[in-house]
Amino acid sequence: MAKLHISTTINGEPEEFLCTPDETMLDVLRNQLDLTGAKEGCGSGDCGACSITLDGTLVCSCLMLAAEAEGKKITTIEGMAEGETLHPLQQKFLEEAALQCGICTPGMLIAAKALLDENPDPTETEVRFWLAGNLCRCTGYDKIIRAVLDTAADMRGAA
Amino acid sequence: MSGSDNKWIGENTIRPDGADKVTGRAAFAADTSMPGMIWGKVLRSPHAHAVIKGIDTSKAEALPGVKAVMTAADIVDFPTDTPVALGIQDMRWMCRNVMAREKALFHGHPVAAVAAMTEAIAAEACKLIEVDYEVLPHAIEIDDALAPDAPILHDFIEFEGKPSNIAGTIEHTKGDVEAGFAEADVVIERDFTTRPVHQGYIEPHACLVSVASDNKTTIWSSSQGQFMVRAMVGLLTGLTQSDIRAIPAEIGGGFGGKTIVYLEPLATILSKKSGRPVKMTMTREEVMRASGPTSGSKSTIKIGVKKDGTITAAEGIYWLQAGGLPGAPVRGAVGCALAPYDIANGHTLGYDVVCNRSKVAAYRAPGAPIGAFGVECVIDELAEAIGMDPLDLRLKNAAREGTQAVHGPTYPVMGYVESLTSAKAHEHYNAPLGPNQGRGVASGFWFNAGGESSAQVNITEDGNVVVTTGHPDIGGSRAGIANICAELLGIDYKRISVLIGDTATIGFSNLTGGSRVLFASSMVVTESTKNIIRTLCELAAKIWDIDPDAVEWEDGAARPAGANAGQFDPLTLAELAARANETGGPIGAGAQVNTTGAEGGFGTHICDVEVDPELGIARVIRYTVLQDVGRAVHPAYVEGQMQGGAAQAIGWALNEEYLYDKDGKVDNPGFLDYRMPVASDLPMLDTHIIEIPNPKHPQGVRGVGEVPLVPGLSAVRNAVYNAIGIRFNDLPLSPPRILAALDVREAAE
Structure with a gap:
């Protein structure tokens, strides 16, 4: 070919x-x-x-x-990071232990950033449905959803 | 409760491997390549059960770009009449699982493998391999495998003197169950089934293997134990262990499913034959067809109680699917089933049933959720029958310190009762429910495990710390180890790097599994760190020219104590490290211990569901996990274990199952049709950490990870009953099953 x-x-x-x-x-x-x-x-x-x-x-x-x-x-x-500075989502995932094995983490972060780029103030339900195409088998999603919501709140506060 | 004087133990520190994992830098099994690397691919059986009469690989070998072809003839044969144990595995079965030998035992069973310049050429070559099969009738379900005319998978297996698919039994007996049932006011006996479910790790199995001309072998793979990889590859290929360096890649989930090898021995043989490094990865379809899962089961549970709630006798008979080769997790089912209860008369018996499915692998508390499922359902029904709160019934019979379990041991101090009293007092348990909503509770137990662990702690020349252990970190264990080491040394946790050593750089360490890693690795890290502190005190004593016993270590520095207190300025770790060369040399210590004292773990779950009567969907709307964890060294990752286990339990209870076609082929080998929970399926998963320190552990740690899968199946099922008044005894509670039950009830009304 x-x-x-x-x-x-x-x-x-x-x-x-x-x-x-x-x-x-x-x-x-x-x-x-x-x-x-x-x-x-x-x-x-x-x-x-x-x-x-x-x-x-x-x-x-x-x-x-x-x-x-x-x-x-x-x-x-x-x-996703700018030089040495992690994107707020990356930082929040670390602070809130929103990863265990870490294999889903890159995809989860890319998807979460795409959500916040489009909707800076999502509800929990909106985050859950947006990330429904990103499987995580370790966390039960709890800390991931919280990290995305908390990042969104921080970024709105900083904006 | 946790000591308030701790600075780092109990803190949610940032994990040592965190930055790499959020930036895509962390190297998982499939992320490594080597110069000259070629690709391997597996040819798999298209039949669920067939004799392999011959294999002709000549056309595949002749295809341009093909560098090596292998079959079972290249793998060390372990005769079926001589057990060769490696941990809980038997090499007789492993050598036949990694590649079919006499027979293909399931659809997807490897029969040959090819290494070629590209993955596409390797796949093309696989199609050119001609296998002469004699197709046999197959048996997938337990009842099919136990039928009088069932196809017998193995002529070397006999049960009660006859050829059989029952490969073994495990039984526990305490007291006299018949006498116990005679004393009961109410006896309930029910039959239950659970479906096989996959561990569902997102990272498919993968490896890269290089065998040099002198047999020096390097294996990059993700597994739950690099030493297991080394040992199994050595046994299956004939290489000596000292020639094999197994490097643990970051592991993208395991949950027990990566405690055995699939690809590594094949890639090793292909690399040796071709003289090139060989990379192999499974597709998701291959993962679903040929790795894991845990057993499907059927069981009969019978429990008797007096009107006051006293359980007089309990019995559980279990049949677990092993897959094509023996080894279902029977021990977990029969050992854990009745473990939360103080029962005078108990009997459990489990059968290991071979069938034409992929050989099961460990899955989070292997067998225990199967064991607990029916027991916790019958207890729920008994509570209703005698008009008692289901938590009160459990409390009435709860195992405590000094209880002798039906499976044998006498319990030390532990927090099962506290999980029940905390649940009873929890706001969740007392919150109102809406229409079509219901609440269920259930409890569970896992043995936990100790075993061999090694650690090396080294002080760098600039006075910082590198800790190396031998356990792949799946859930954040490095963060817990950093906390413990920081606590002991009295320094900031960021000064401690925690790494996972390969088989050449750290001493033997048993698997990451059984909820043993933080328990065992913190024991060897504690011992090593305490030895270092002793050395540091000796160095300071030498500098000060005083007796080493007159030096104490506090807040990251050696300080003169006793009569010398205050006579010299403290010497910090950095100062002592800088002078190590003149005072004695490199500062480091290691420990290698066969750890003991891992006491069992208990938890209780509360689940609320809402059932859509039109669609039959049961949706979990609130969930609380309560568990005695001994000591939460890193609470966020402890919570993560509790949440992750609960989520897997919800998937097992509500949706996950393998579907087979009439030819014995898995019909749903992908994430679209094998329905694991996605983010929109779940609510937040609340946790309630109970800390009753394990007295046999320096930090009080108990294993955490397995217990939270155990109660969940029944907690969900009991909640569905509470919502719609129908007791389902067969999992999963998927929409078609719920709708069918609602239709039956409606027709009857």
């Missing part, structure tokens, strides 16, 4: 890569670009561990063809 040449932007930096037409964005991120923060938990869009944003929209990178990245802006977990 002939490879396609793709020009895109990842975490604010221009990036080029070659991929086959059937290759997923997740495989290119993980196997070519050394961006292994996105995880493959299912490969079928059910667990959300591979969450990234594409032009600001939350997507499962396992369901996206790498070729679709052409001309788009991609953000992964590796681009």
Whole structure:
């Protein structure tokens, strides 16, 4: 299969890569670009561990063809902190122990940030339904939901 | 309760591995690669039960890009007549589980594996392998496996002198149950079933293995024990353990399911054959078809009480599915079932039943939720029958210090009664309920575990601390260890790095499992740290030229004590470390202990549900977990264990189950159709930590993680009964089952 040449932007930096037409964005991120923060938990869009944003929209990178990245802006977990400064969600997840094993954490953070970008004052129910596509088997979600709500409150206070 | 004089024990500190985990840097099993690495793929049986008459791999080997092909012939054979135990596993079964030998025992059972330049070529090569199967009738469910004409999985298994699918039994007896039932005013006997459920870790099994030409082998994999990986790979491949370095990657959930190997021995053999590093990952479908789960079960529970609530006798008979090879968690079911109660006459008996499903793996308190389910349901029904509050009935019969359990031990000081009295007094238990809402309670027990642990604590030249232990950290145990070490040394926890060593850099440590990690690792870290403090005091004494016994360690510094008190300025850890070279050399200490004294754990759950009578959906609307944890070294991660266990119990009770087609193939091998709880399914999960310190542990720690799965199945079920007045004895309480029961009732009315 002939490879396609793709020009895109990842975490604010221009990036080029070659991929086959059937290759997923997740495989290119993980196997070519050394961006292994996105995880493959299912490969079928059910667990959300591979969450990234594409032009600001939350997507499962396992369901996206790498070729679709052409001309788009991609953000992964590796681009969430600004230099040494963690995003408030990252910091709150640590402070409130909103992770145990940590495998769902990158996807959960990307999804939570996409929510707060769209809705800075979500209700608990809105957070729960927004994150319903991000599976966590360790925490029972309690501390994750609280961390997202508390971050939202902090960010509103700071704004 | 926790000592108020503690500075770090009991604090919710930031975990040592935290920043890596929120930035995507933490390396899990599939996140590592090596120069020259190739990819492995497994060919799996398309039949649930078949004799393997022959395997022709020649076409696969001829495919360009293929570098190695293996079958069971490449794996060390452990004859079926000679047990070779490794922990609770038997290598006779492990060698047949990682790759089918004489027979394929379940759909998805590995039969061959290929390593090739790409994963796609490896998958293509798998299709070219020709396997000559003689397909046999299969038995999936317990009743199918126990039927008189059932297909017998193994000709070497006999029960009561006949070929059988019953591979073993475990039994506990105390007193005389028949005499006990005769004394009862009310006796209730019910039959129950639970479905097999998967551990559901989000990280599929994965590994990267490099075998060099001199047999020096490096394994990166995520498991619940790098030493288990080393030992099993050594036994299954013939490599010596000293040649194998098993490096524990960060582990993306295990819950017991990663206490055995699947891919590592295959990748090791493929790497040795190909001369290249080999990476293998399972798809979610492979995880669901061929790893875990825990057993499905059926049971008959009979309990008798007097009108005053005294339990006179209790009996539980259990059948647990083992999967294709022996080893269902019978011990947990028959041991934990009656453990919360002081019962004069008790009897439990469990059968290990092989069937054509993937071999079960441990799942959080293995067997205990199955054991507790029917017992806690019958107790709920008995309470109603004699007009007693269900918590009061449990309190009346609660095991206490000095109670001899039906499964044998006599209990030390422990907090089961406190979990009940706290539940009774809890605002949740007394809150009003709305229409279609109901409340249920249940209790549970887990043995907890000690065992082998090793730690090394080293003081850096700049006066900080590196702690290395041998247990993969699944739930934040590194944070707990940092708290303990900081407390003992009297320094800020941020000055302590806690790492998980590989098999070459830390001493033998048993699995992360059984709720043993913080219990055991804090014992070896405490011993090591106390030795370091003694060394530091000796160094200070040398500097001051006084007797070492006249030096005490306080607030991170050596201080002259007794007659010398106040004579010298304190010497801090940093000052002593800086002068270590002139006063004696490197400062470090290790400890390797076979730990004992892990006492059992008890908890009680309160669950509220609301049942939608139109849709049949039972939704958990409030949940409280109450548990004696001994000492909460890091309360937030203790709460996390309690919440996570409860969530898994809710999933088991309400939705999770494997569905099979007529050919014995799992029909729902993915997260869309195997329905684990998602965020919108659950309410907040409240916790009530009870701290009755374990007197046999330096910090009072008891295991925490397993207990919270045990009561949940019955707490949910009892709540559904309270909501709609129907007692379900078969899990899960999924919408079709609830709707069907409501329809039956409506038709009868």
